[in-house]
Amino acid sequence: MSLTSAGAVAAKSLGVISNEISVASRNISAAGIAGVSAKRAKIAAGDEGVAFLGVGRAADAALFRSLVSASASQAGETAIADSLARLDQSMNLQDSANSRSPAALIGKLSSALQAYSASPANETAAQLTLDAAQDVVASLRDAATAAQTERRQADIGIASAVNDVNSLLARFGALNSEIVSGSVSGADVTDALDQRDDVLLELSKIVGVTTVMRSNNDMVLYTDSGVTLFETTPRHMTFSETTNLSPGVSGAAIFIDGVQITGAGAPLALNSGTIQALAKIRDELAPRFQTQLDEIARGLVAAFAEKDQSGAGGKPLPGLFTYPGASEAPGASLMAGLAGAIEVNANVDPARGGLITRLRDGGVSNDPAYIYNSSGATGYSTRLIELAGADAAPQSFDPAAGLSGSGSLKDFASAAIGWLAAQRKQSDGATSYFDALVSQTTQALSNATGVNLDDQMTQMLALENSYQASAKLLEAVNSLFDSLLSAIRA
Incomplete structure (x- = not known):
């Protein structure tokens, strides 16, 4: 040389x-x-x-894909777990001694009626029974409000998430263009690649994503159900909030370039991510619990209804429990929103001009044909004993609640709380699993590429x-x- x-x-x-x-x-x-x-x-x-x-x-493409997938599932399960936890907290279910669940308070009402039936002339026992009935009503109304709040917050969350998706896709598009042009010219695009990965990871938490790599580091994005999110240019996600998500009203669907990705009939429904979870809360979980609460309320009105004592065959009328506009006791069909409207009948509430003795004597409807204690005896207990067992009497329930179509009010109310507990246990388990998976995958990816x-x-x-x-x-x-x-x- x-x-x-x-x-x-x-x-x-x-x-x-x-x-x-x-x-x-x-x-x-x-x-x-x-x-x-x-x-x-x-x-x-x-x-x-x-x-x-x-x-x-x-870089480790396999580990990064695993992290993207796990992050989408983790974010979705966390959103569901948090929502179910709030429903749980609204009824103080974790404190069995002070639970505000309808099932627990219906049981306390039955105990109060039993105590009242042992002393039918005792005004204090009558007032305690009325207080217990009002507690049942309050628990149903509060739980219904909590369910509707979760639906409304989920709808608001979807709107925010859709805006975030469109913003992230715009950022992704800018970085992708920089990477492709830099790869063609031979420029250093490694920082841009890191930034694009960060955007993709954030996007995956909102909507499940799959990727396809093309020449010059060009990346194409699809939802986990196969709808194109980005190919050269970002696709636009659209959604309109529902201002009045009352019971029985469905929330709006989400679309990507006209393709429906949530809701009934969606041909390519999302499988993971926050948006999918919020749609499930709004359209499935909270409405199902609301339906169960409505059936408990309907069952209460029916179980405590008064029957015609004259023999004329009059229709059963609302007794201790009623609702605005009630002209007769309800049948076995769902009444959407009843849990939020049920109330203690004013005719038995002294604070609203009623007579508390109507609990014992009947005639809550002010119709003499529905009076049970026709003699007016202060020691009369037959009606109170009947009411004390009303929660255990068999009746029919609407299958839309997703529980047994027949059984006692007590069992149905307990099954509704059991359903919520089962949903929460399942979601908590899934959240713990994906938390661990994301943590382990993040560490493995850091070890490999950090x-x-x-x-x-x-x-x-x-x-x-x-x-x-x-x-x-x-x-x-x-x-x-x-x-x-x-x-x-x-």
């Missing part, structure tokens, strides 16, 4: 090592920053020494030694040239 060649190789080596040191310094400065991958200098060896070809990054400070410092020392060696070689070549030139001049 000539001195000229040796000098060129040494000079080129210094340039390559300088670039490698720059990359290592870049990694060291980014150590500990989430989402930043380790960068590496791309080096190629040739006849004239090594050449610096650009900057690459550490910056290891110890490794980078070791590499930096090695590069500095290599730089010094190349510098000494170049210095030796220059010295030889100087000696040669001196000899020629002599």
